[in-house]
Amino acid sequence: MWKLPVIIVNFKLYPTGAGKRGLNLAKILDEVSRDRDVSIAIAVNSLNFSQIKSVVDIPVLLQHVDAVDYGAHTGRINIDLAKEMGADGILINHSERRLTIADIDYLIQRARELDIISLVCTNNARVSGAIAFLEPDMIAMEPPELIGGDISVSTARPEAIVETIEAVKSVKSVPVLVGAGIKNGQDVKKAIELGAKGVLVASGIVKAKDPKKAINDLVDGMM
Amino acid sequence: MWKLPVIIVNFKLYPTGAGKRGLNLAKILDEVSRDRDVSIAIAVNSLNFSQIKSVVDIPVLLQHVDAVDYGAHTGRINIDLAKEMGADGILINHSERRLTIADIDYLIQRARELDIISLVCTNNARVSGAIAFLEPDMIAMEPPELIGGDISVSTARPEAIVETIEAVKSVKSVPVLVGAGIKNGQDVKKAIELGAKGVLVASGIVKAKDPKKAINDLVDGMM
Amino acid sequence: MWKLPVIIVNFKLYPTGAGKRGLNLAKILDEVSRDRDVSIAIAVNSLNFSQIKSVVDIPVLLQHVDAVDYGAHTGRINIDLAKEMGADGILINHSERRLTIADIDYLIQRARELDIISLVCTNNARVSGAIAFLEPDMIAMEPPELIGGDISVSTARPEAIVETIEAVKSVKSVPVLVGAGIKNGQDVKKAIELGAKGVLVASGIVKAKDPKKAINDLVDGMM
Amino acid sequence: MWKLPVIIVNFKLYPTGAGKRGLNLAKILDEVSRDRDVSIAIAVNSLNFSQIKSVVDIPVLLQHVDAVDYGAHTGRINIDLAKEMGADGILINHSERRLTIADIDYLIQRARELDIISLVCTNNARVSGAIAFLEPDMIAMEPPELIGGDISVSTARPEAIVETIEAVKSVKSVPVLVGAGIKNGQDVKKAIELGAKGVLVASGIVKAKDPKKAINDLVDGMM
Numbered sequence: 041m042w043k044l045p046v047i048i049v050n051f052k053l054y055p056t057g058a059g060k061r062g063l064n065l066a067k068i069l070d071e072v073s074r075d076r077d078v079s080i081a082i083a084v085n086s087l088n089f090s091q092i093k094s095v096v097d098i099p100v101l102l103q104h105v106d107a108v109d110y111g112a113h114t115g116r117i118n119i120d121l122a123k124e125m126g127a128d129g130i131l132i133n134h135s136e137r138r139l140t141i142a143d144i145d146y147l148i149q150r151a152r153e154l155d156i157i158s159l160v161c162t163n164n165a166r167v168s169g170a171i172a173f174l175e176p177d178m179i180a181m182e183p184p185e186l187i188g189g190d191i192s193v194s195t196a197r198p199e200a201i202v203e204t205i206e207a208v209k210s211v212k213s214v215p216v217l218v219g220a221g222i223k224n225g226q227d228v229k230k231a232i233e234l235g236a237k238g239v240l241v242a243s244g245i246v247k248a249k250d251p252k253k254a255i256n257d258l259v260d261g262m263m
Numbered sequence: 264m265w266k267l268p269v270i271i272v273n274f275k276l277y278p279t280g281a282g283k284r285g286l287n288l289a290k291i292l293d294e295v296s297r298d299r300d301v302s303i304a305i306a307v308n309s310l311n312f313s314q315i316k317s318v319v320d321i322p323v324l325l326q327h328v329d330a331v332d333y334g335a336h337t338g339r340i341n342i343d344l345a346k347e348m349g350a351d352g353i354l355i356n357h358s359e360r361r362l363t364i365a366d367i368d369y370l371i372q373r374a375r376e377l378d379i380i381s382l383v384c385t386n387n388a389r390v391s392g393a394i395a396f397l398e399p400d401m402i403a404m405e406p407p408e409l410i411g412g413d414i415s416v417s418t419a420r421p422e423a424i425v426e427t428i429e430a431v432k433s434v435k436s437v438p439v440l441v442g443a444g445i446k447n448g449q450d451v452k453k454a455i456e457l458g459a460k461g462v463l464v465a466s467g468i469v470k471a472k473d474p475k476k477a478i479n480d481l482v483d484g485m486m
Numbered sequence: 487m488w489k490l491p492v493i494i495v496n497f498k499l500y501p502t503g504a505g506k507r508g509l510n511l512a513k514i515l516d517e518v519s520r521d522r523d524v525s526i527a528i529a530v531n532s533l534n535f536s537q538i539k540s541v542v543d544i545p546v547l548l549q550h551v552d553a554v555d556y557g558a559h560t561g562r563i564n565i566d567l568a569k570e571m572g573a574d575g576i577l578i579n580h581s582e583r584r585l586t587i588a589d590i591d592y593l594i595q596r597a598r599e600l601d602i603i604s605l606v607c608t609n610n611a612r613v614s615g616a617i618a619f620l621e622p623d624m625i626a627m628e629p630p631e632l633i634g635g636d637i638s639v640s641t642a643r644p645e646a647i648v649e650t651i652e653a654v655k656s657v658k659s660v661p662v663l664v665g666a667g668i669k670n671g672q673d674v675k676k677a678i679e680l681g682a683k684g685v686l687v688a689s690g691i692v693k694a695k696d697p698k699k700a701i702n703d704l705v706d707g708m709m
Numbered sequence: 710m711w712k713l714p715v716i717i718v719n720f721k722l723y724p725t726g727a728g729k730r731g732l733n734l735a736k737i738l739d740e741v742s743r744d745r746d747v748s749i750a751i752a753v754n755s756l757n758f759s760q761i762k763s764v765v766d767i768p769v770l771l772q773h774v775d776a777v778d779y780g781a782h783t784g785r786i787n788i789d790l791a792k793e794m795g796a797d798g799i800l801i802n803h804s805e806r807r808l809t810i811a812d813i814d815y816l817i818q819r820a821r822e823l824d825i826i827s828l829v830c831t832n833n834a835r836v837s838g839a840i841a842f843l844e845p846d847m848i849a850m851e852p853p854e855l856i857g858g859d860i861s862v863s864t865a866r867p868e869a870i871v872e873t874i875e876a877v878k879s880v881k882s883v884p885v886l887v888g889a890g891i892k893n894g895q896d897v898k899k900a901i902e903l904g905a906k907g908v909l910v911a912s913g914i915v916k917a918k919d920p921k922k923a924i925n926d927l928v929d930g931m932m
Contacts (some may be wrong), residue, residue, distance in 0.1 A: 053336040059347040086309040087340045104338025113276040115327025115360035117310045124282040137338035140807035170842040361586035393619040499782040505793040532755040533786045550784025559722040561773025561806035563756045570728040583784035
C-alpha cells in the first residue's frame with residue numbers, strides 16, 4: 041500500500057482540492073493508483089478528511105496536526121485524534137505551516153508510537169540532515185523559492201536534491217522525497233534518477249485542467 | 264432552531280469531546296435539546312465536524328477557521344469550506360485561539376455574506392464594545408482568569424456581565440453570552456437575569472461524569 | 487511638541503532606517519521639525535531606540551512592544567520598560583506586526599496609565615471604529631493593498647479616509663491619521679483636507695534618495 | 710574572553726534584569742568575571758542592549774533576533790543590525806521564544822558569516838543532535854519541565870545531560886551547555902563533571918536577593 045517510490049499530492053486549500061471537488065480529485069487519484077499499480081498518497085484538509093478517507097484506498101494524510109495532547113485546546117486537532125479517525129499519516133512543517141523543532145520532534149515520536157506515517161517538509165539539505173536525526177518516516181525537501189512556480193526542483197536545482205540525499209544519509213537512513221514546481225513525468229523521472237524516493241506535488245495536479253491526464257503523466261515518469 | 268437564549272457547549276479538544284466520545288456527547292445534547300425544547304448548540308473540532316453534523320439537529324459550529332481565501336494554504340480551513348460542509352456557525356477568537364482584529368473583521372463580514380452564524384469571544388467589557396462595532400451575530404465574554412476554573416463568571420464577576428452588556432448596547436445591538444466557570448443551573452439563571460442571552464460552557468459539560476445530568480441542570484437554570 | 491497635525495515616520499527595518507543611517511535620518515527629521523515648526527515624530531526599532539532618543543527632541547515611538555508584564559519572557563520587551571527608557575509612545579498593531587485585540591486593549595490601557603502615546607494601526611473604517619471604542623490616543627488607518635506602493639491612500643481611496651473618520655467619530659473622539667503610499671505634499675494636503683490629523687509614512691521618506699527634500703515636501707502639504 | 714566553560718546569564722524580562730537594575734546586574738557580573746578570571750556572558754533584551762554593552766567587557770548576547778533581512782519589517786530586529794550594534798552573540802530558540810527550524814538554520818548560518826556567536830536552546834537530546842547538524846557555536850539543552858523551577862537539571866536529569874552530549878557528539882563537535890533550575894555551585898560542578906561546557910542560568914541569578922553572592926557561588930562550582 042505504502043510502497044516507495046511514491047507520489048504525494050498535497051491538496052492545499054485550493055478550491056479544486058476542497059469540498060466536493062476535493063472528493064472527486066481523491067477518487068481520480070485512487071483510481072489511477074489502482075489502475076497503474078503505483079503508489080500515490082494524498083494530503084487533505086481536516087474538514088474534508090473523514091469523507092475522503094471513507095471513499096478511497098490510497099493513503100490519506102492530514103496536512104497538519106497541532107503538537108498538543110488532548111485537553112483545553114479550542115480550534116486544535118492532534119495526532120491521537122488523527123489516528124483514531126483513520127489517518128494514515130501526517131504532513132509536518134510544510135512551508136505554509138512551519139513548526140518549531142520541539143513540535144516537529146514531538147509529532148515524529150508520537151507518530152511512531154501510534155504507527156502512523158510522519159513526513160517532514162524541509163527547505164534545504166542542511167535542515168534535511170538535521171531532521172533526519174529525529175528519524176521521521178520520510179523527508180520532503182522543497183526549495184521555498186520554487187514552490188508553486190513553473191520550474192521544477194529537478195530542473196532548477198538538481199544539485200540540491202543530491203546534497204539533500206547525501207546530508208540525510210550521513211545522519212540516518214530516511215527516504216527523501218522532493219517537491220516544488222513538479223509538473224510532468226520528466227520532473228519525476230529526473231528526481232528519481234537523482235536518488236529521490238518520490239515527489240511531493242500540489243498545483244501541478246490540483247490546479248491542472250485535466251488532473252487525470254496530469255497524474256498519469258507523473259506516473260509515466262515513475263515507471 | 265437557533266433561538267435565544269442558547270447554551271453553547273464548546274467540546275474543545277477534551278478526550279470526552281473528540282472522536283467516538285465526542286459523537287456520543289453530541290447525541291446526548293441533541294436529545295436534551297429536543298426533549299426539553301431548549302436551544303443548545305455545540306462547537307466541535309474540524310476533524311470530527313462532518314460526522315457529528317450528520318447525526319444531530321442542533322446547530323454545529325466550528326471552533327476555528329482561518330481567515331484565508333481558497334488557495335495555497337496547507338493545513339488551513341476557511342469559512343467558505345465550512346459553509347459548503349454545512350457548518351451552522353463559527354467560533355471566532357476563543358481565548359485558546361486568539362486572532363488579530365483584521366482577521367476577526369474578515370470572518371464576521373464573510374460569515375454574514377455566507378449566512379452563517381458568527382460568535383466572537385472576548386475577554387472584557389471594553390473589547391466586547393469594540394467587537395460590537397463589527398456586528399457579529401453574537402459576542403461571548405469570558406474573563407480569562409475564570410476559564411476552566413471552579414467559580415463561575417456569574418458568581419465571581421456579575422458586574423463584568425452587566426458592564427459588557429452595557430458596553431455592547433452603547434455601540435450596536437448584539438446579543439451577549441457569557442462564559443467561564445459555568446457549572447450549574449444557578450450560574451445560568453443568574454447570567455440570564457443579568458441580561459445575558461445565553462452561556463458558553465466547556466468543562467462543566469464535557470468533563471462532567473454525567474454530561475446528561477449536567478446539561479439538564481444547566482437547562483433548568485434557563486427555564 | 488506632540489501637536490496635531492503630525493507626520494509620523496516609520497523607519498521599519500529599512501537599512502536606511504537602522505544603525506548609523508537611522509540615526510542620521512532621525513537627526514534630519516528633528517532638524518526639519520525645528521526649522522519649520524511642524525510636528526514630526528518617528529517610530530524606530532528597539533535596538534536603536536536609546537541612541538536615537540538621546541540625540542533628538544522630536545517624539546520617538548517604539549515600533550512594537552509585547553503585551554506582557556515583567557517576568558520570564560526571553561526575547562520580549564514591554565511597555566513599562568519602554569516608558570522607563572524614555573519612549574514617547576508606541577505603535578500598536580502595524581500591518582507587519584498584527585496583534586490580538588486582547589493585546590491591543592492591554593497596551594492602550596497600560597499606555598494611558600503610564601502616560602505614553604498609543605497609536606493603533608488599522609486596515610479599514612470598520613476596524614477603526616472598533617478600535618476607537620478602546621480609546622487609544624490616535625488611530626492610523628492604512629489600506630493593506632496600498633502599503634509600500636506608489637499610489638497614496640489620498641489618491642486611490644479618499645472615500646476610505648472619510649468613512650474611517652466618520653466611523654471613529656460615531657464611537658469616540660479619537661484623532662485619525664492615514665497612511666499607505668504617502669509620497670508627497672499633495673498626498674498630505676489632501677488627507678488633511680479630508681479630515682485626517684496627520685499621516686503615517688515609511689518608504690516615502692526612509693527610502694527616498696534625498697530624505698530631507700522628501701520630508702520638506704510633505705511638510706509643505708501640511709502648511 | 711569567550712572561553713569555555715562559560716556561565717551565561719539570561720536576564721529574561723525580569724524587573725531585576727531590565728532598565729537600571731539590569732544595568733547594575735550587568736556591572737556586577739562583569740566585575741565578578743574580571744575578579745575571578747572566569748568566563749561569564751549575559752543575554753539581554755533589545756531595548757537595553759546598547760547601554761549595557763557600552764559599560765561591560767563580558768560578552769553581551771541578544772535574547773532574540775528575527776530571521777529577516779533588512780526591509781519592510783516593522784517591529785523586528787535582525788542579526789545584521791545586532792552585529793552593527795556590537796552584539797557578541799545571539800540566543801536562538803529559547804523555550805520562551807521558539808523558532809521554526811528554517812529560521813534557526815538561517816540565523817546560525819548568518820551568525821557564522823557575520824562572525825557572531827550563535828547559541829541554540831533545545832529541549833532534549835534528540836533535538837540537540839538535530840541542531841548539531843546545523844553547526845551552531847553552542848547548544849544549550851534545557852528540559853522544559855525544569856525551567857524556572859527549584860530542582861536543577863544536574864540533579865533531576867543527569868542522564869539527560871549525558872545523552873545530549875552523546876547525541877551531539879555523534880553528529881558534530883559542538884559544545885553543549887545545560888540549563889534549567891541551576892541554582893548553586895554544586896549544580897554547575899555536576900554539569901561540568903558530566904561533560905557540559907557551561908550553564909545557562911536565569912532566575913537563579915537574576916531573581917537572587919544577592920546576585921553577587923549567587924554568581925560567586927556558581928563560579929565556585931566551575932573552578
